[in-house]
Amino acid sequence: MAEFLEIIRQLPLLSSILFLTVLGLLIIILLPEERPETIKVVSAVISGAILIVCILLYMGYDQGRGGLQFVERSIWVKSLGIYYFNAVDGINLPMLLLTGIVLFTGVLTMWQLEKRVKEYFAFTFLLVLGVFGVFMAFDLFFLFVYYDIALFPMYPLIAIWGSTRKEYGAMKLTLYLLAGSALILPGIVLLFIKSGLWTFDMIALSQAHFSPVVQSIGFLLFLFGFGVLAGLWPFHTWSPVGHVAAPTAVSMIHAGVLMKLGAYGVLRVGGFLCPEGWAQWSELMAVLATVGVVYGAFVGLAQTDLKYVIGYSSVSHMGLVSLGLSTVTVSGVNGAVFQMFAHGIMTALLFSSVGYIYDKTHTKMIPELGGMSRNMPYISGFFILAALAGVGVPCLASFWAELLVFISAVQTYPVRGILAICGLLISALFMLRVVAKTFYGPANPKFAGLPDINIWLASPRAILAGCIVLFGLFPWMMLNLIQVSTVPLIGRVVGY
């Protein structure tokens, strides 16, 4: 086993993830449109391979040693100090793993797609290329390039294959997110210039001592720039609309992974490079996060469309992530990163289940669905499991994440922490009410004869459910990894 791990550690696994994604993209572009089955098989194989690489990365990371591993660094543009720099540490490794899982299960979820299959999978691979790139990049130029590459395929993915108000949702989402990136780019260039190092290498920049003013402005730009994508209140309004409009797997990737990109950006670019700014603006961040948690819960309470419910619940849960980040403590950030992972899986499972139900019943409106657990017990089981995870039931992954966030939030910001816990109670209320109305109660006779999920279509949902339970029962598998990097990160802020 040890030799196997040693071999893995020598391989350029990060570049191979990017390479596999580009390979998948090129193969799909070259395949003819008339062979959708081939395209789907190719997508599944490539995304499965990427997932395996992510798992290998997870196994190969030496938690005892910590720090950056699997480093790949070479000069890209000498005159501007741009480096091709990929690495993993405890914070982005869970994110890479999450993306691999959600991509693979997302591809399997869309197995029954018929419309313009080739373009769908091509845009999907383009999207995940950007997402993987952001998570593994340690060079600001590349991070931003990948960030925008991840953003613009959302427009065609939603506008072509989406449902409710798809063009409005797609345009709103794209413009909002790109407006956020409009704040990030000046921030990046500001850091580039003020460091005096003429480089975009994030490790080098983290050692440059920026003046407090620069850190303050920089963090603010990154907070709001990345925060838009993280669903930071009040810039979250693109999110529920986008969730509802998007097709199933796109919602999975969007809520499961894309919103985590925003939170990751706040932490990695904002917190890592501008620690003093992070400490300075943490109060404001905590206020906005708490409002987001409570607001998302209350608005979710009023929704009648299942996807809107999940969308607002996402806003609320991402508020928890921001709250954890705003505490600037080890356990807060641990909780935030773990919540990013756990919520990602959970929300992917939620959307995946709703997607199947919508495919079969052609409705997402709660009043019309009723007693689904009698008609389709298995898919209902998956949804209910995910809903319970969202509520924070122990033995499921989100429990530990929310626990850590709440403990550190109450310790650092007592009032806001208590308010956030109340928000959680409200969100438990609406989640359980949704479950009761949709899955229990009298069965709607209109849907009596619909087929429940078969074993093949159930497999992605089962994978997601398995992850939720696995990390719920053995949280140390993820938490130890995250802790390895959170401790030095917070140490930087405190020691500043």
Added chain:
Amino acid sequence: MLSQVRLFLPELYFLFMGLVLFAVSVGRGAPNPRRTYHTAFVLSAIGLIVSLGSLFVEGELFFQAYRVDLFSQIFKVFLSLGMFLVVTICSRLDGVEERYHPEFFLFLTTCTIGMMLLVSSVELITLFVALELSSYSLYILLPLRRGGGERSAEAGVKYFFMGAVASAVMLFGMSYLYGVCHTTHLVDIFKRLPDAVFMPGAIIGLVLTLAGLFFKLAVVPFQSWAPDVYEGGSNQLVAYIASASKVAAMAILIRLTALTGANSAYFMNLLIILSLIGMTFGNLVAIKQRDFKRMLAYSSIAHAGYVLMGILTMSDAGYSSVIYYGLVYLVLNFACFLVIVLVSEKGDNVSIDQFAGLYKRAPLLAATLLLGVFGLAGLPPTGGFTGKFLIFIAVIQKGYLWLAIVAMINVTISLYYYIGVVKAAYLLPPAPDSVDIPVSTPMRFLNYLIIAMIIWLGVYPEIVYDLASLAAKAVL
């Protein structure tokens, strides 16, 4: 003597090309568009090679009125590249009557000569003559459109009148500059102007001189010719105006703004205001446009604002970013016009609705359009992003963080109308009566080349950026 010929080689070659085309145009006999096209194609290809070969020559000619250095030569390469690319899409010159095809290419050549002379001029009167040469060529070319009817005549008349006024104003400004500095050579003006720049006469002279060039670049408030000219001119001609003539204007604006030596806060503020208004106005009005060329005109007004941002930094980083952006802008505009020419029937204007279902009718053209439009918007991984990124570095280095933020907000606004184009091409189904667009093999090759260039300029800026940095140092 021979070394002097070497310095002047690109211009002499294009003069020769012009004479050949002149001979073709006065020839009797039935017009032979194929032969004319092949002649122009081969000659402009050789012209591009000649310009590339003359990239690293340096020297002065004509009593120091004419400077040949890396800065001028790099722009001559861009101009001959622009000319060559436009000629490649002229194989089916539907927008112009057959008997005028030789004249079309002839005046394109004279315009290129004029612009090449312009980027090398370091003396005011030479500058003016070169500018007039290029402008008059365009005045003649605009009304040549067949079937354009009123619109092309209107465009021609508007461009001519406004251009004439701009030139007159420019000459007047130059007279003031002469009055203040007692010389017309830019090098000497550079020595004397920074001290004198507080005099009202100097400011007036500078602003009026620049007004003529702002007209060319379509900087607000001298931009009103752009939408009508873009809409009224034949597609290939507008491709040339949109790409090459803008690049030449950028070059000479760099040279002239470098004159002030960054001493005048008043002047800087003026440029900042023009840049801001230009960006915002161009982007906001473009939202309403339905004709794609008109939309591109307003987008060019916005881009003039971005470019002006880079020019006003008056630093080496700023100039090199503008030079880089010049090439990027050339390629991106050409990509859009390439698609316009291949999609348009009989040389007519293309409205955005006509792109409906382009992904089915011609997937390669849809991809080129997507990259061109996203490049103009400034999204990675296209060259448009890298160009804007480099401009932002220069701007923030000078301390104008807020200007960069405003520019980025404008980029987001511009995305709204650019996405409208992409939406038509990729989302909408083809119109019931539309047909698949055949793309010939040379055109396929051209598309691949343009796509590769856009992505290369976006992802690997090193080579061109290093060249641009060297050129920027040679400005004055």
